[in-house]
Structures are given as C-alpha cells and as structure tokens.
Amino acid sequence: MTSRPILLVEDNPDDVALTLRALKKNNILNPINVASDGAEALTFLFDGDDTQTREPGLILLDLKLPKVDGLEVLRRIRADERTSLIPIVILTSSKLEEDILSGYRNGANGYVRKPVNFAEFAEAIKTVGLFWLLLNEPVPE
C-alpha cells in the first residue's frame, strides 16, 4: 500500500538531492520519480503507454521551472481526467501571496515553503509525505 510512487518535479539538483535525503531519513521508501522541468513532468504523466502504472500517489511540485512552469503543470494535471485527483503539494521557495493563491485556485492540495534550515526542511517533507501517503485515505481506484 505504501508503494505508490512520488513524482518530484524540481529543476534544482541540490534541492532534488536534499529532498531525496529528507525522504530517506524519514523512512519514506516509496519509489521516487524525478522530473527536472515542467515539460518532463507532463511527458512522464501523459505520454507513456502505461499511464495507469505511473500514476503517482503524490506529486511534489516546484513552481519556478524551466520550459513549462509549475502553475501550468498544475493546470494541465487538473484538466486531465486521468490525473485530476492526484494529491499535489506545491513545494517552493516563494511565499508570495499571488503564488499561494494561484496554487490553490489551480487545484493544489497544499502549499509548503521550503525552509532554508535542513532540519526544518526534512520535517516538512516528513509531514507532507506521511500525511499524503499514509494517513490520508486515497481516492478509491
């Protein structure tokens, strides 16, 4: 049950490494797919023949991404029936009100500002991961 994969959409390799480290530190051992820009995330979600098997249990989405930005990725995921119900938590450096608002307006389930301090960052990742992958009842198949 805990094997549903996480899709991490993040262009900064340092942040990717730190997020992976935080997940591992907190014993969140779900498979993790990393997309390093918005276009890659969309290709991953929509262009495989095996969309069904690739459907992540949680998407961690950065907002400021090369090519297709995070909000656009969010809109496209929400607009497609196959992915419209996947939990998406925005994980970003920005705490601009506009970003938070448009995140929610476009259907994000949560918005977390990445703390600079790693202990706090790891704690945030742990809380988000445990809630969405373990505690929260997923959408029935």
Place this chain on the structure above:
Amino acid sequence: MAQPPVEDIAVSRDWASARLFSAIVNSSDDAIVGESLDGMITSWNPAAAGMYGYAAAEIVGRPAIVLCAPCGEGEGRENLARIGRGEHVPHYETYRRRKDGTDFPASVTVSPIRDEAGRLIGASSITRDVTEQAQARAAAEVLQRADDLRRANGSLESFTYSVSHDLRAPLRAMSGFSAALLEDYGGVLGEDGQRYAQRIVAASEHMAALIDNLLRLSRLSRTEMHLDSVDLGAEAAQIAAELQEADPGRHVRFTIQRPVPVQADRALMRMVMHNLLGNAWKFTSGRDDALIEFGTTPAGDAPVCYYVRDNGAGFDPAYTHKLFSPFQRLHPASEFPGDGIGLAIVRLIVERHGGRVWAEGAVGAGATFYFTLDEEST
C-alpha cells in the same frame, strides 16, 4: 510681377481688397495684433479682445510687452530685432498675460509687415490660446508617468520574486549539505570541522532571514495605504497586553495616554506601535522597575508629536543616525536579540504617512522615540 514672400503680409491693391482682408482678420479665432517697429500695438482684432480682455480702444498705442508674461518679456524685443532684419519668426510656444493678470500658454507666430514700397513698417503676431492642448499634454504626461511607475513596480515585483526564490535555493543547499556533512561525516571532520560546518548552517539561516526582511521592507514600501480613524492609545494598550501575556514573568509598568486619535493606516500604525513598544519591552528586560510610556507632546514644527519612552538599556547618542537604517544594530545579538529591521520599518511607515521619526537616549538611561504624522492626518 514678383510675388511677395508668402510669409509677408503685404497689403496691396493687386493682391486682395483691404475690406476682404480685414474681414478675414476680424473673423479669425486667433488673436492678430499689429505692432510698430518700436513695439507699440497698432491693431487689435476681436479675437485678441476676447483672448486678452482688453478692448481695442484701451490697448492700441500701448507697448505690446504688456501682453507678455514675465517669463517671456525678453522675447518681444528679440522678435522685433529679428523682424527688423526682415526675418519671419515661426510659431513657438510661450506664455501671454491677460488684462486680469492671469497667464495662459500660447502659440505665437510673428511676421514682418511691409508697406507698398516693400519697406518694413512693423510686425504682425498671430497668437493662439493653447490652454486645452497644454492641459491635454500635461494629462498625457501624468498618465505616462503613472505607466512608467507601474512598469517600474512590475519589474520590482519580479525582482522581489527572483530574490525570494533564487537566493534561498543556494542557501538551502549550503545549510542542507553542511548538515549532511555533520550527520554522515561528523567523525571524520573532528570537533573543529563540525564547528565550522555548524557556522555555515547558522550563516545560511542568517542570510535567509536578511533576505526575508529585505522583502518585507520592499513590500511595505509598496502596499496601498487605507487611511482610517485610529486610536494609537488603544493600539498601544492592546500591544502592551499582548507583550505581557507572552512574557508573564516580567513586571513592567505601562503609562499609556488615551485616546490618541489619528488618521492613518491601521495595520501599518499597529506595526509601528508594535515595533516601538516591543523594543521598549526588550531593552528594559534588565530592569525590575521597568517603565514604558506612550503619549503625545508638542514638538517644534509639528502640531502633535507621539513618543514611546522607556527606562531601559538606552543607546549611545553618537550612533543615533544608524538607528533607523536596516540591519543596523547597536547591541550584540547575544544581549538583545533582533534582526535590525524594526526601526527601519517604523521609519518607512512614518514617512509614508508624511511624518518623521527620531530618537533620544543615553547608555543605561533609557530611550525615547518620537514620531510625527502628516499634519492633515492628526
């Protein structure tokens, strides 16, 4: 027969009847005024009477210079000099003065007048009142400036965004990987190495806090103000209660004047009071008989001056000028924690309300912070 130069108004039998010419002049919307070579007004059409307010009878024979606004007095002489050389003065913009002393923007053309023999006998000036055009131009300039400002604010906004996003990411990497070094390679690093890594972690967090505060300041300077009736005394009392509640172990006596009504932005003024009273609270932490006071006093040029006074640690008056600059601290963080942004916020808000802020104090003898608001808002 040679044509007279087009710019010369030559009155000649062969060219047009004097009557027809006079009809054209009289029906013109532009003021058409004749001057002799010594600058006296020789003719005055109805439009000139309407524009300047002088009837022909009272102005003909007087010097044309009375029509010039003070800023354009030199131009009459210069025009006559050019006309004397037989030159035409193409239209230019200037100011003219009406009989009632008011000035108006005008577009003026001056041409030589010659007699039948071609001798120069005077000048004719055609004046158009361009008040409306000038107003339209001014309005367009205001719009343009507003537009420029909006654009500048827009680029500040995106600058703010990239500061917030782009600068935090590398800090997170510095802090995160130093923490990873400590956790995974603490033994290899040894005691000194661990301390260095901890310093990197602390410095990254400090810089992240600086960036956040810079962003706060930049946002504050751009938020829209909503003026409202605010009782600064009531705000002060509420903040005092909050401070006491957050730190119940301390005994501080508050003396707060009430009511102190002002017209100001409530949220921003609350921030001012919060920073000033919070500082007073913090810097009296070493005293058992701490006293914090809020009130008004007459001061110099402003009708009312507000102050927050404490009997705390005070400050060296030699550094008063540094108090209100962002990130300036007069006390070591170990003694009194703080980010050095509070008084910069106070100054920014007070200045946005058209007031000013200053301080008096001495080491160990407490501090008093004074501020004024715009006269209209008190």
